[in-house]
Amino acid sequence: MGEGRRPPGGKPVSITAVAERAGVGLGSVSRVLTGKGSVSPEMLRRVREAAESLGYQPNLLARGLRSRATNTIGFVISDITNPLLAAIVGGAEAVLSEAGYSVLLTNSGGRPEVDAQRIGLLLRRQVDGLIVLPASEGDPGTIAALAGAGVPVVAIDRELPGVPEASVVLSDHYTGILAATRHLFETGHRRVALVAGPDMRPARERLRAYSDAHARAGVPPFGFTFGPLSPARGAEAVGELLRAAEPPTAIILGGNQLLEGAIEAAQGSGVAIGRDLALVCCDDIPLGRLHRPPIPTVMRDTDGMGRSAARAFLARIAGETPPAEVMATWFDSRADQDRVGAGSG
Amino acid sequence: MGEGRRPPGGKPVSITAVAERAGVGLGSVSRVLTGKGSVSPEMLRRVREAAESLGYQPNLLARGLRSRATNTIGFVISDITNPLLAAIVGGAEAVLSEAGYSVLLTNSGGRPEVDAQRIGLLLRRQVDGLIVLPASEGDPGTIAALAGAGVPVVAIDRELPGVPEASVVLSDHYTGILAATRHLFETGHRRVALVAGPDMRPARERLRAYSDAHARAGVPPFGFTFGPLSPARGAEAVGELLRAAEPPTAIILGGNQLLEGAIEAAQGSGVAIGRDLALVCCDDIPLGRLHRPPIPTVMRDTDGMGRSAARAFLARIAGETPPAEVMATWFDSRADQDRVGAGSG
């Protein structure tokens, strides 16, 4: 009966209205509704009944204002249209909503200044904490906003100088790329290029692995580039590499968004991926998995990263200071999928 | 100098502190900061200066509580990992943030009961309106929550019986599928199947177009199925169709998530897409665009849909009642891309 609804024309039902209806004091209603403090069974019954019959819904603004806790966490993400980042958000949300937190998600579209602005907005909204995967590691506005946050901050896959109090959840990009590069050497490649993302931790770790693998194998590195993680950049970089006098025989792509452009460029050049050119991608996406032959990939558990970030936040709220967490990546040459693709139906 | 930061150890800076510092009254500070009411140039200067030097940041909870407007809109989306829906969100956010609104995004993971719960949460948070793309058209909890919202509601691609006051932005799925089906007939197909999404407006419109096209061409419909929009469902449905005694020669997929599974199933059955089996997909994704041969697709402007939904909300806020908007879809056989793919590089 009217449950959850505010009366059609009337004003929203307040705690005062519930108190009146139940014939009790404001304090008692609050105690019943929040479950804090002790109340008699009779009181419990009367207040619950009144609240239900009026369709009372607490005003979270007022609650947050008074209690200084909104049970809300701000999630700052650089590009919501990237399914990988979306998966991280999904994992975090699962853990957080179980713990009674709701998530305020903002999307900066890859512009650092928007990141900074959104962080400010979330803080003015009194979020209890922030989980950030910003577009930049060094943007002064973003750093300043995070450093002055005054609430727990968890950064995913970013090193934020100037925000030492932030907890971090990192991917071990090194191991995955090391294995991938070695695999390329083992299958005979000697001219291996790396198209990396922007100059931030993930790209630097991948570059380090790329360099180390070359050094250990005694193969001179072909070359690498930093750049934005976009299909356009993938097309541009791979196009350039293929047009070179002596093009690479293998290209490692430091991000799933590059794959789309890379395939496009290869198709445009009449180069057959997997035969004329070996491609290695980072992060599992259908485009790579379903390509024939499948595109070998450095994998990681995105859902798990989101969950870890959420748990780090919860730990921080509980007063602990969780250590930096480094999560595994692994290389999947996808040789088995090859067989499946060629198998019987 | 301390801009945007709250003092390291101290309490957050309130409007009272600014008033004190500037040596003026509270009301004046509020007038300066909100820009409402008139103030002398001297007052403007003093308050601005004080606010700046203290690094004042308004508390949006308090502001919302008192003024009953949060300049915030709730966006309820069923599956954030779908890049298409993410694009709609992106388009809406662009328009809304320009108009001074910020977006609270929630993700239900496709579960209607979560949708309903999140809508309630947003309303208790006093959002000024809702834009919804829920997992279900008929879920009683969702309907009830929306019907009692008390704020403007804009629904995207959904018909919500019981929420007559909602504005709607729809896709004209009919036209696109009609053209696609005709194209299949023209290229000689006579056994065309339709794998549709859940029984909601988009799937029903597609089915109507599919049926009409068949009726007009005098071709008996091969058959259709409703079902969830997931890769798994795509694989299952296409697998079943291919195993039939007399399988279809063409399959229309009513959603991009189905394509992944469809390709997988076809590969598993040793069926060559584009030769043994024609596939038509809905909504442009890299997986279809970069497939060789490219997979013909019913396109639409997702960014534009988000923008339209945002504009409908802004109109509602301004007191207008925008009519239902129906946005175009069009069929792209992608014949030209074929040529590009085979061209010189």
Added chain:
DNA sequence: GCGCTAGCTGGAAACGTTTCCAAAACGCGC
């Protein structure tokens, strides 16, 4: 110089909640 108006200004009230404190009620032992 006076009265009137219009623009500014200060501060109280209000928004809906939680928190705190004092008072009331209760239970229990003797």
Added chain:
DNA sequence: GCGCGTTTTGGAAACGTTTCCAGCTAGCGC
């Protein structure tokens, strides 16, 4: 029946803002 400690209760204060209203000031016409 009384005293004491404990639980339960009601309501004032507080959270940080906007809104409202009354009062002040300055300007201006006469």
